[in-house]
Amino acid sequence: MNYKMKLLIFLSFIFFFQTNIISQTNFEGKIVFQVKNNNETNQITYLVKGDKFRIEPKTPKGMGVMIYNSKKKMMIILITPKKMYMEVPLDLTNKKSDKKKKTKSYFKNTGKTKKIFGYNSEKFEFVNKGKKGEAWMTKDLGGFLFFRNPKQNSSSQSDWQKAIIAENYFPMVISEINSEGKPSVMFKVLEVKAKNLANSLFEPPAGYQKFDVSKMMKRNN
Numbered sequence: 001m002n003y004k005m006k007l008l009i010f011l012s013f014i015f016f017f018q019t020n021i022i023s024q025t026n027f028e029g030k031i032v033f034q035v036k037n038n039n040e041t042n043q044i045t046y047l048v049k050g051d052k053f054r055i056e057p058k059t060p061k062g063m064g065v066m067i068y069n070s071k072k073k074m075m076i077i078l079i080t081p082k083k084m085y086m087e088v089p090l091d092l093t094n095k096k097s098d099k100k101k102k103t104k105s106y107f108k109n110t111g112k113t114k115k116i117f118g119y120n121s122e123k124f125e126f127v128n129k130g131k132k133g134e135a136w137m138t139k140d141l142g143g144f145l146f147f148r149n150p151k152q153n154s155s156s157q158s159d160w161q162k163a164i165i166a167e168n169y170f171p172m173v174i175s176e177i178n179s180e181g182k183p184s185v186m187f188k189v190l191e192v193k194a195k196n197l198a199n200s201l202f203e204p205p206a207g208y209q210k211f212d213v214s215k216m217m218k219r220n221n
Contacts, residue, residue, distance in 0.1 A: 027141045031170075032191040043190070048142065052202040067202050076204060084211040085204040107167075116172040117192040132177040133186075141170035141192070 031046040047054035051071045057064040067076040068090070075090040112123040119140040126133050175183030204210075 029194040136173045137169035143168040
């Protein structure tokens with residue numbers, strides 16, 4: 001596979017995230033979680049510092065690393081093998097006007113609580129396209145950039161996912177209830193570590209050159 005084709009596949013990572021952004025959080029540190037989609041399980045490292053976020057999928061050679069600055073509304077994508085980076089303007093501002101409608105329609109707070117990794121978490125039940133599920137979520141970690149299948153368009157995202165974002169929760173465990181009435185875990189936090197993070201983690205590494213996407217597109221036309 002040539003470099004241009006690999007790059008185009010790599011660019012698809014940017015559509016892995018919902019078009020909503022969480023508000024600034026007081027939590028600073030590292031969160032590791034896994035996401036199950038059909039028979040595929042992906043592990044993600046998620047770094048948070050104020051209004052900056054770094055997303056590191058577990059991939060060969062560090063491919064797929066993204067840095068988002070919600071204040072500047074800018075996504076930085078690292079092209080590790082070439083020591084290059086791209087800047088993509090991305091406004092993921094949450095629409096507060098839809099908050100009440102989404103939450104009332106798809107969520108039911110069971111009133112049950114427990115600590116997960118030391119953080120107070122609430123249990124919710126939801127219904128999505130006829131399928132039932134449950135989610136343990138916390139507000140202690142701030143909100144969350146939710147995931148979807150990159151092949152889906154934004155209108156196909158689950159309404160319960162929109163509601164999680166609108167309410168500024170961070171999911172700790174999300175399960176879908178299977179045909180036997182038992183929860184099947186789709187999302188699970190594996191590690192939470194509060195710690196000070198260097199500002200350099202949220203900037204292009206030293207020695208990386210900026211990649212001009214527009215030039216590549218012109219050459220392909």
